[in-house]
Amino acid sequence: MEVFYYLVFGALAVVVAVLELSKTSKDRVATSSAFNSFKNNYLVVFSLMMAGDWLQGPYVYFLYSQYGFDKGDIGRLFIAGFGSSMLFGTIVGSLADKQGRKRACVTYCITYILSCITKHSPEYKVLMVGRILGGIATSLLFSAFESWLVAEHNKRGFDPQWLSLIFSKAIFLGNGLIAIVSGLFANMLADNLGFGPVAPFDAAACFLAIGMAIILSSWTENYGDPSDSKDLMGQFKVAATAIASDEKIALLGAIxxxxxxxxxxxxxxxxxxxxxxDEEIPHGFIFATFMMSSMLGSSIASRLLARVTLKVESYMQIVFVVSAFTLLLPVIINFLVAPSTGKDSSLPFGGCILLFGFCIFESCVGIFWPSMMKMRSQYIPEEARSTIMNFFRIPLNLFVCVVLYNVNAFPITVMFGMCSIFLFMASILQRRLMVIADRPKSKPQDWTALREMDGEEEPLNV
Structure with missing residues (x-):
């Protein structure tokens, strides 16, 4: 059965290589040397940040179990992480607009390094503190870096279309190649070299420290709204008003x-x-296959985003429909294919279909990330970018906490069916967003009204 996994992984790798090597002039965008230097610097930092994140993933649950905690204790630790991201992470992430995005990125490094250090302790309370710190860091990872990039890109006067190049490359590397290499490296440290399950966390801290050094030495600071009169609640008020008054932003958050x-x-x-x-399946190899699928998706996204005439709002409808169908496969197979009863290392026929479907879903994930980044750069106002992006993560983290808490309460087919419905809803909302985006652009006074509501006279600059 191992041959089957190798064939799937190898086929995906060949397709990704062919897509990357066969790019024509239509798939490439002419850029300047200054932009290439800026892009490469960001990609190096982002890759180090993602390496620090991916190195921890394969051994978090295993480490907790090695310390003697049961499934319930471990579940509460995971819930604490997502809850922390929802509560504290939203506040800390929103401070990036006021205090500076570079500072927020450095805070991410420090917070995650401290979280890694806590993994050396078998004390439950210390591990809980580590999960809370990790939740804060996660919010910063998915808001501060993107906010700094968009603001710095615009400040330097680069072509807005060039942002798509950085987005697609960042996902190709960070959610694809870096994820695969990190998983293999973590396995080598923990198992092959015998350093134990804490070693990947120490390696992650080292990568984060290197990235932080590059940020401190080469990045400049940028802000959202530097006004002295804007406190944290003021930032929240502007962000909430922007979401409530602009349907495009609200739709983007819901999607x-x-x-x-x-x-x-x-x-x-x-x-x-x-x-x-509980069949024996190669979890690490399947994970690497999923990440290769994500790389395939980001490679496809780079081609789509390079087409100036092709709107991201249009093709993302198809992506959501396809992803909804792939997560409906477990429900369909449950009715059409007889379940296996044996417990061995082979993957049954239904499992093979699921694996292919899940690989397609991961390809959709690879398309989603750079495409969503592109839409966020277009629709979210600069003054409250980090704040709004963290507002988007509140319902997400709340949803994940509910799922984690009730993961054993419903059959797996019900959970997949629910996700499929959500993705169909996302495609409908994406259709609505495309319709609104095709309308003539609203006048600046809409944003002036937002600023006046907050007691200021200057219009927001979007």
């Missing part, structure tokens, strides 16, 4: 929450879906 909520639920469910009877 992101629906897709990412389904994606994180998939992360918890793919293992029992592929091994319902």
């Amino acid at each position: 992101q929450s629906l897709f990412e909520g389904s994606m994180y639920t998939f992360v918890f469910l793919w293992t029992p879906a592929l091994s319902p009877n």
